[in-house]
Amino acid sequence: MKRVVALFCVVAMVFSLVACNSTTQSEKPKNEYVMSDDPKEGSVIDGVMTDISVSDPILKKTTAQWLDTCVLYEVNVRQFTEEGTFKAFEKHLSRLQKMGVNTLWFMPIHPISETERKGTLGSYYAVDDYTAVNPEFGTLEDFDAFVAKAHEFGLKVIIDWVANHTSPDALWITERPADWYVRDEQGNTIVQYDWTDIAKLNYDNHDMRAEMEKCMRFWMERGIDGFRCDMACEMPFDFWKSVIPSIRKDYPQMYWLAEGEHVELHNGSFDASYAWELHHLLNAIARGEKGVAELKEYIAKDAANTPAEAFRLMFTSNHDENSWAGTEFERMGDAAKLMAVLTFTLPNGQPLIYTGQEMGWNKRF
Numbered sequence: 001m002k003r004v005v006a007l008f009c010v011v012a013m014v015f016s017l018v019a020c021n022s023t024t025q026s027e028k029p030k031n032e033y034v035m036s037d038d039p040k041e042g043s044v045i046d047g048v049m050t051d052i053s054v055s056d057p058i059l060k061k062t063t064a065q066w067l068d069t070c071v072l073y074e075v076n077v078r079q080f081t082e083e084g085t086f087k088a089f090e091k092h093l094s095r096l097q098k099m100g101v102n103t104l105w106f107m108p109i110h111p112i113s114e115t116e117r118k119g120t121l122g123s124y125y126a127v128d129d130y131t132a133v134n135p136e137f138g139t140l141e142d143f144d145a146f147v148a149k150a151h152e153f154g155l156k157v158i159i160d161w162v163a164n165h166t167s168p169d170a171l172w173i174t175e176r177p178a179d180w181y182v183r184d185e186q187g188n189t190i191v192q193y194d195w196t197d198i199a200k201l202n203y204d205n206h207d208m209r210a211e212m213e214k215c216m217r218f219w220m221e222r223g224i225d226g227f228r229c230d231m232a233c234e235m236p237f238d239f240w241k242s243v244i245p246s247i248r249k250d251y252p253q254m255y256w257l258a259e260g261e262h263v264e265l266h267n268g269s270f271d272a273s274y275a276w277e278l279h280h281l282l283n284a285i286a287r288g289e290k291g292v293a294e295l296k297e298y299i300a301k302d303a304a305n306t307p308a309e310a311f312r313l314m315f316t317s318n319h320d321e322n323s324w325a326g327t328e329f330e331r332m333g334d335a336a337k338l339m340a341v342l343t344f345t346l347p348n349g350q351p352l353i354y355t356g357q358e359m360g361w362n363k364r365f
Helices: 002-021 086-090 093-099 140-152 171-175 206-221 237-248 276-286 292-305 319-325 328-345
Strands: 072-075 103-106 156-161 226-229 255-258 272-274 311-314 349-354
Touching (some): 140 156, 156 255, 206 237
Parallel strands (some): 072 103, 255 272, 272 311, 311 349
16 A cells, blocks of 8 residues: 555656646646545546556555565675675675665676676676686675575575576586587677677577576575576577476575566566666656656556566666666756656566665766
């Protein structure tokens, strides 16, 4: 019920913001509205007709409670502390827990490639070894200790899983058959987009698929609580429909987050997916280019196209946006806080806080 009331409040706030940006204002007097625990359909908030009631299917979920109340914090280990290690980050667990975070998402923690490395440090997403830890962050034992400490604070821990590709000098390149990778006519591994530091995996190979699942289980056995699956939308959906139910049999309470927003990702597999369309809409609303009508249209469309038990990851920033599109202050200006409120209150949402956002970090990493 709190989420429903909050939703009504936020829609009213957005309407006020858009009205301030409008050159013409309606002269129609605003209707009086009294908040109640059971608002009726067609109630009017600050002049905006609502069509969402507490019985609406878009407000119903059937998943585990910890997912229903999930507040994610994306951990950029390298940037979070001066030391850039698991041990240094551990000191902040109490602060984050008191702030209301209950799920920590670690960007990839694995060793990074040397071949075709981007910059001097390399990208987290050029994974060299799926069952090892980047030595700049600490040891495998340090990570195990961190997970145990996080659980003491009641925090869940998920890690980024880069299943679409490895680095071009990964262990699998030399230790596994050549057909584990997509190759060109000359036998060279291939890249996607401008990701020159990766080698695309071949999902037609079922031995590779089996090994990928084995590596994922390695981390579940160490006590993590799930995965954020990088570029899940770029991979065959049948892989996810196979591997997720298989691992869920042994770890039924785990969390699966897909980078992507195609509805097919939810059919028998992922708990949550990205709300990219909403993110771009929030940027437009903040600039005064879109308003309440478009927001309501998005909510209705997403509810109609997404399973009732599915969640959408909602955010004003993340590692991609901060690096390439700018901070939330660059994109949203004075409306950044208002847009953040929306990510915490819209239906079916799981809000995300990126490293430093809680402190108003206003620069690109």
